[in-house]
Amino acid sequence: MTSVENSVDVGATLDADTTQDLEDLNDVWLIRAFEEKVRELRVAGDVVGSVHLCIGQEATPVAIKRLVGPDDALFVTYRGHGYGLMRGISPTSMFAELLGRATGINSGRGGSAYFIAPEHRFFGENSIVGAGAPIACGAALAGRFDGTDRVAITVFGDGAMNQGSVHEAMNFAAAMKLPVVFLCENNSYSEMTPIADMVGDPNLFRRAASYGMVGERIDGNDPTTLRERISQAIAAAREGGGPTLLELMTARLVGHYIGDAEQYRIPGELDRAQETEPVAVLSRRLIAAGCSRETLDDVETGAREEVESAAATALGAPLADPATAKDHVYA
């Protein structure tokens, strides 16, 4: 990987905020380059099945990169490649998983939409909308009995807010003051249907109040804002303050899945979203702080190189071994 230090203008002294922005840009590009490569592999037929990209929504995974502690537990959705990468799963074993290779993080069992890496405190994607929220409550509950100060973080979309399991989980966590942080990534669509058409009150964060927990809506495209607010919620949970719901406003710049014709888009909507997506936000700030265009381009190039080489390694690995297909159903 192009390290942050390498991509900084030689001789320039950068303040801490700018250094952080540069690292964030690097991470955003790592995720985006990964996703673009996945799309290429899916279109070419190397990756098969349904794939959900997080292009445009990279800021939250980037923000929580260092916020998940060694005893904490993270639960995400099928749109989870970015979280996997930020939790430290190597791009090579993620590609291998998507490519059905023996070297995949789950040896090909999980695929794009259901991989898991507990060794990275990444307790999995989930392809059942809303299912991760009650499971996160359980992870938090276990922390009460295992001597840790565990916080569980569960990420889901706006559409998942209409799932019974999410309502139940929020009340369960609030009633028991469980250390759970509920992160709702509001990209304004649930598949092809606008969330605004599917709720009585589109201010989803307001539901938190009725459960008796803090709820807040924040910018979901700026890693700095996200890091600050999510770490406060984690700290509050760790200190016994109970759960928080954060509604993170973002936009998915691509289809719900690869192949989505996106006929539901409002004309001009994607152009406007390009102004506020994470690369644009960070680049604007870095340029204002004195970074050169070249520096920013180098970050992108470095990420793409890393991703290309990871994909090539994964493609060279053997397919998942059919002889193992029936292993591990029972202890």
Place this chain on the structure above:
Amino acid sequence: MPDAAVDTIAAEQVQLTYAGAVNAALERCLTELPETLLYGEDIAKPGGVFGVTRGLRKKFGDRVFDTPISESAILGSAVGAAMLGRRPIVEIMWLDFSFVAFDQIVNQLSNVRYLNEGKLQAPVVIRTQQGSQPGACAQHSQSMEALFLHIPGIRVCMPWSAQDAYDLLVASVYADDPVLVIENRNLYNTGKQPVEIGGPVQRLGQVRERRSGTDVTVVTWGAMTRCALEAAELVAPDGVSVEVLETPWLNPLDTETILEHIGQTRRVVVAHEANLTGGFGAEVVARIAESGISLAAPPKRVGTPDTRIPAAPSLLDALIPDADRISATIRSLLP
């Protein structure tokens, strides 16, 4: 059952995909039965994630609508609307997602007629699809018809041909009992077939003889029907004559017709994509055994082994039954 307005639409032959046949059946039911409603996630304005319900919102307006991602509310509201005189046709995008709302099917929908001694009914049709597909994850791959076949009070069918995708859905909507119609997304766009639309509403429970033969009977349903037909072709050059009986209706199952056929061949393989233990193949074999037909070889089942379903195609291939496995099982029955 409402009178079918068969004279309002004359039967005609058209070329349709399986998805097109489902769409045509829905259009017919929405036209003929003003009490029908059609709803589910992404089905109205977007026309469905597989495009199956395209155009119906435009044609029928408010009776066709999108819902929140709330399967309990979708199924529960269908129960309530049906108790109060509507005929809801609801979509559960994947059968795997019905499990978040199983209560509404097992404890609610299936009890209405029984509890009310027939004075109240809940004519709900649940349209869904299931089955494996390379790359699909474990939560989007299961074949779970047997779970629903264990529930008295709800009918279950699994159309395989485009004609049956049309006929079975129309029959299901006209039926006064709840029906679960399990489609298969791998079949939606497999090319156009001639489909007769507008014909008389059929009774529930037919068996389709997809191929005639004298040595072995394969009983099968859903996407496995194609594999069974291919298996029959594989053994034909060796002089083995295989009969393929497709049972698109699993409840009601026309046991009598199946037994008549097996009485002739006296050799039987039951093949399904679902995993073996507790699969509906066990029920079919039990009915054959109880009938007292004297078989020339023990009955055999072919199904997915009892495992979870992996995403990787190389792993999936090792599990899901295919023509080779069915033909090997056919051969194992012969002297």
